[in-house]
Amino acid sequence: MLYRLPLLLAGLLWAVPALTCAATPPTPSVEDEGLYMFVRLNSPDQMAAFYEARGFPLNAIERLRRTCFVMAHVENRGAKIIWLELKNWHFLTRQGEVRRLDRDYWDGVWNKIGLPQASRSTFGWTQLPEERDLQPGEPVGGNVILPATEEPFTLQADFLTGKDRRGGMIRARFENLRCAKDQVAP
Amino acid sequence: MNPRLFLLLCCLVLTGPAWPVDTPSLPPGVMAVEGTPAPTLRLNSLNGEPYDLAGSRGHWVFVHFWASWCGPCKREMPAIQRMINRLHTRRIEFVMVNTAETEDEVFTFLATVAPDVTPLMDTQGLTTERWQPRGLPATFLVDPQGRIRYQALGGREWDTPPYLDFLRHLASDTAPQSSQSSR
Numbered sequence: 001m002l003y004r005l006p007l008l009l010a011g012l013l014w015a016v017p018a019l020t021c022a023a024t025p026p027t028p029s030v031e032d033e034g035l036y037m038f039v040r041l042n043s044p045d046q047m048a049a050f051y052e053a054r055g056f057p058l059n060a061i062e063r064l065r066r067t068c069f070v071m072a073h074v075e076n077r078g079a080k081i082i083w084l085e086l087k088n089w090h091f092l093t094r095q096g097e098v099r100r101l102d103r104d105y106w107d108g109v110w111n112k113i114g115l116p117q118a119s120r121s122t123f124g125w126t127q128l129p130e131e132r133d134l135q136p137g138e139p140v141g142g143n144v145i146l147p148a149t150e151e152p153f154t155l156q157a158d159f160l161t162g163k164d165r166r167g168g169m170i171r172a173r174f175e176n177l178r179c180a181k182d183q184v185a186p
Numbered sequence: 187m188n189p190r191l192f193l194l195l196c197c198l199v200l201t202g203p204a205w206p207v208d209t210p211s212l213p214p215g216v217m218a219v220e221g222t223p224a225p226t227l228r229l230n231s232l233n234g235e236p237y238d239l240a241g242s243r244g245h246w247v248f249v250h251f252w253a254s255w256c257g258p259c260k261r262e263m264p265a266i267q268r269m270i271n272r273l274h275t276r277r278i279e280f281v282m283v284n285t286a287e288t289e290d291e292v293f294t295f296l297a298t299v300a301p302d303v304t305p306l307m308d309t310q311g312l313t314t315e316r317w318q319p320r321g322l323p324a325t326f327l328v329d330p331q332g333r334i335r336y337q338a339l340g341g342r343e344w345d346t347p348p349y350l351d352f353l354r355h356l357a358s359d360t361a362p363q364s365s366q367s368s369r
Contacts, residue, residue: 029289036288050255053255054255054287054291055288100231103312115288115312116285116288117310117312118310118311119286120311121285121310121312121314122253122255122285122286122287123314124311124315125253125256125285125311125314125321125322126255126284127248129320129321132320135217135339137215137339137341138215138320138339139340140320140340142319142321149246
């Protein structure tokens, strides 16, 4: 466990420096066949603090507050290419699959409210890429955004491997995840 | 002499070694790429001085994209500063591009981690988009002909021997330049 600590801290630092003052919930992780992955669910207050500090306008922050932020860190610790493809990630509840709010969705929102280009760029770099051929030793981190839900959900993330995607599949499952809520002052 | 051995020796002499001569091994996390022409990079520095990559033909250019909110960027920047100091070469140009932040944010950040670096300001983030890095931080090595030849994956320990040796090798493969810059 100790060897994971620096990576865990690095991931948290990468994602949201503003989180350092917040309480730290458990961070589930998976390590299998060269894939290392952990997820963390960030509360609306935490995400708002991050984007506010980067000059995002209030109407953008309001939109982001209504969602559920899943921060994911994925790292290829093996010898063959691992394909991160968000189309192969599924967020499952008892009622069925929750569709993530993808880049096209956010482009529509940002167009509607006229988000400045600099903020759009920063927002884009804080999201996980839709697709990435993770080379040996390569990490990637970022957010996946879901509509806010009270229900627990499972993240099932499938990764194809090998240059031509024919090297087999690795499945990572994170069960009983819950969207993080803001802490209520006593 | 055995005729077969003689023939083999002749072949070796005529063809030369089958491996590249004096090719440095790639340090961890550095990937060779196909050599596509580098996209346009024309920005002003934090000090307001204009810069155009097109004017940097004839030597290697280390092009680095970063933002102050990204943890790996924060850890990597001091290593880059030390690397520039240790290489002490005029044969590689170091171009540091900040992605979509304000002058205040950049100034505050660099003052604590790399005070000697004067970055270029991609205030709208559009130049970064054009270069299509795999994430932030990202580093490209552009050859003296203006082609991208190497890309580093994520943050790297640039001030350690594998990276310094690699960059020294690149520096030896170029003509001396009149000025060094770390912007």
